Amino acid sequence: MIKIAYYPGCSLLGTAREYDESLRAIVKKMGIELVDVPDWNCCGASSAHSLDHDLSVALPGRILMQAESLGLEDLVVPCAACYSRLMMARHELMEDAALKARVCEMTGMEFRGTVRPINIIEFLQKYSDTFTDKITAPFDKDVACYYGCLLVRPPKVTNFDRPEDPRSMDEIMSLLGSKPVEWDFKVECCGAAHSITRAGLVGKLSSKIIGNAVHRGAQAIIVACPLCHSNLDMRRNFINKAAGRKYDIPVLYITEAVGLAMGIGEKELGLHRHTVKVRYPEKVKVEAEPRPKAAAATKPTPAAQTEQTEEA
Amino acid sequence: MSATTHHHDADSLAHKLNNATGVSPTRCYQCGKCTAGCPMAEEMDYTPSHILRLLQLGLEGSEDRVLRAYSPWVCLTCEVCYARCPQEVDIPKMMDFLRSESARLKKVNPRAADFLSFHKTMLDSIRYVGRLYEVGMIMGYKLRSWHFLEDVLMAPSLFFKGKLKLFPHLIKNRKNISQIFKKSGNARTEAAK
Numbered sequence: 418m419i420k421i422a423y424y425p426g427c428s429l430l431g432t433a434r435e436y437d438e439s440l441r442a443i444v445k446k447m448g449i450e451l452v453d454v455p456d457w458n459c460c461g462a463s464s465a466h467s468l469d470h471d472l473s474v475a476l477p478g479r480i481l482m483q484a485e486s487l488g489l490e491d492l493v494v495p496c497a498a499c500y501s502r503l504m505m506a507r508h509e510l511m512e513d514a515a516l517k518a519r520v521c522e523m524t525g526m527e528f529r530g531t532v533r534p535i536n537i538i539e540f541l542q543k544y545s546d547t548f549t550d551k552i553t554a555p556f557d558k559d560v561a562c563y564y565g566c567l568l569v570r571p572p573k574v575t576n577f578d579r580p581e582d583p584r585s586m587d588e589i590m591s592l593l594g595s596k597p598v599e600w601d602f603k604v605e606c607c608g609a610a611h612s613i614t615r616a617g618l619v620g621k622l623s624s625k626i627i628g629n630a631v632h633r634g635a636q637a638i639i640v641a642c643p644l645c646h647s648n649l650d651m652r653r654n655f656i657n658k659a660a661g662r663k664y665d666i667p668v669l670y671i672t673e674a675v676g677l678a679m680g681i682g683e684k685e686l687g688l689h690r691h692t693v694k695v696r697y698p699e700k701v702k703v704e705a706e707p708r709p710k711a712a713a714a715t716k717p718t719p720a721a722q723t724e725q726t727e728e729a
Numbered sequence: 730m731s732a733t734t735h736h737h738d739a740d741s742l743a744h745k746l747n748n749a750t751g752v753s754p755t756r757c758y759q760c761g762k763c764t765a766g767c768p769m770a771e772e773m774d775y776t777p778s779h780i781l782r783l784l785q786l787g788l789e790g791s792e793d794r795v796l797r798a799y800s801p802w803v804c805l806t807c808e809v810c811y812a813r814c815p816q817e818v819d820i821p822k823m824m825d826f827l828r829s830e831s832a833r834l835k836k837v838n839p840r841a842a843d844f845l846s847f848h849k850t851m852l853d854s855i856r857y858v859g860r861l862y863e864v865g866m867i868m869g870y871k872l873r874s875w876h877f878l879e880d881v882l883m884a885p886s887l888f889f890k891g892k893l894k895l896f897p898h899l900i901k902n903r904k905n906i907s908q909i910f911k912k913s914g915n916a917r918t919e920a921a922k
């Protein structure tokens with residue numbers, strides 16, 4: 418059994434429960450055991466770095482230090498926002514000896530840097546062998562893969578995929594039998610940081626994202642971040658208000674799509690917790706002219722890892 | 730680093746920023762790419778490149794304008810500007826610094842008061858619970874700011890979907906967390922109280 422350290426983060430215990438549930442459901446079938454970071458704390462979210470720099474490194478720093486005690490290398494962090502905070506902290510702790518000394522003093526622990534946070538896409542890429550052979554119900558939908566800000570930026574820190582037009586998630590969806598659509602808002606910000614303080618503004622940003630996905634013929638939007646999900650799903654009413662129309666397109670976590678393709682039940686994956694019902698709009702007719710080349714590149718490829726272009 | 734065209738006294742805001750974060754406003758050559766891509770530029774009183782210009786000039790009144798700006802608070806830390814800047818100016822880091830400085834110096838833009846309440850409420854939750862506690866946060870934030878009702882109205886439906894917990898998930902070693910907060914003793918969090 419493969420063992421991997423796991424940091425769920427606060428959202429996955431609350432508003433993003435189905436992300437946690439679907440992840441746990443798929444790893445069971447993939448033959449992977451997730452080991453929770455012992456007594457984990459909040460990473461500090463968007464608030465610690467807004468008011469106190471040292472704190473914004475020490476909180477995720479403590480998580481990394483706690484994870485080190487497990488003796489595992491990979492730490493899967495499904496929340497893109499937590500992932501970003503952990504990567505930032507790790508980056509700073511590795512580069513700044515004085516900061517590292519201060520943070521170790523604050524936490525009363527040692528930082529060795531032995532644990533490497535990976536996001537959910539990296540996780541699924543790395544272990545794609547363990548689910549591609551179990552696909553019984555291909556997820557044959559036209560999908561818009563939405564990466565958001567924090568998986569690809571800042572490229573220097575996350576060092577993951579191409580910052581302006583990433584493909585990794587599209588490739589995974591192709592493995593599941595989906596057809597990723599080409600669209601324009603893959604890495605646009607949904608405004609999550611202000612969803613509580615400026616709901617109307619966030620509705621405006623998110624409505625552009627949903628509008629473009631629908632316009633490009635997507636039947637579902639696939640996300641890898643609980644904040645993106647809650648903005649596009651839970652706060653759909655703000656989006657509809659900003660757009661002046663009603664959008665029905667469902668928003669799925671990538672782990673839910675993997676689970677559905679593996680034949681896992683909707684309930685077990687937590688689909689009933691969504692605000693927007695998971696019902697797919699009709700496929701739009703394929704346009705007459707051939708698709709651009711880039712789309713052809715995302716045809717289902719064998720489980721082998723496709724090479725990534727480093728751009729930063 | 731090449732041609733530095735602007736010089737700063739040790740106590741200029743640009744210098745303090747550079748000292749605290751390593752971000753150097755002198756690197757910016759005002760191409761405007763950051764502002765062009767910033768999803769919040771429309772909402773800001775000073776765009777990201779404008780802030781950099783004000784810091785470069787380092788004039789009497791301009792530093793105060795930067796500290797009292799609304800922009801840092803409305804910045805989403807989406808990292809678009811930094812990813813696209815040809816000079817690799819880490820603007821999100823600069824915004825972090827400006828927020829904490831303006832909170833420390835009590836120069837927070839009045840329109841940003843609710844952002845400050847929000848962050849304080851979040852940090853309180855982490856400080857005492859170890860994790861974010863949504864119900865507690867909503868209550869806390871409500872008490873600190875008035876115009877906030879939407880999420881409270883959303884609460885019952887979330888509760889029935891099993892997404893809202895009425896009790897916090899306390900972590901065991903809360904002492905360790907409060908020690909981190911105390912030691913960060915970085916006057917900032919305290920001053921922001």
Ligand code: SF4
Pocket residue numbers: 756757758759760761762763764777778781810813814815816817818
């Ligand atoms: S993109 Fe960089 S160099 Fe250009 S204006 Fe913005 S900070 Fe200055």
Ligand code: SF4
Pocket residue numbers: 763766767768769770777803804805806807808809810811820821824
């Ligand atoms: S990080 Fe802030 S300043 Fe930079 S593009 Fe995003 S919102 Fe604008």
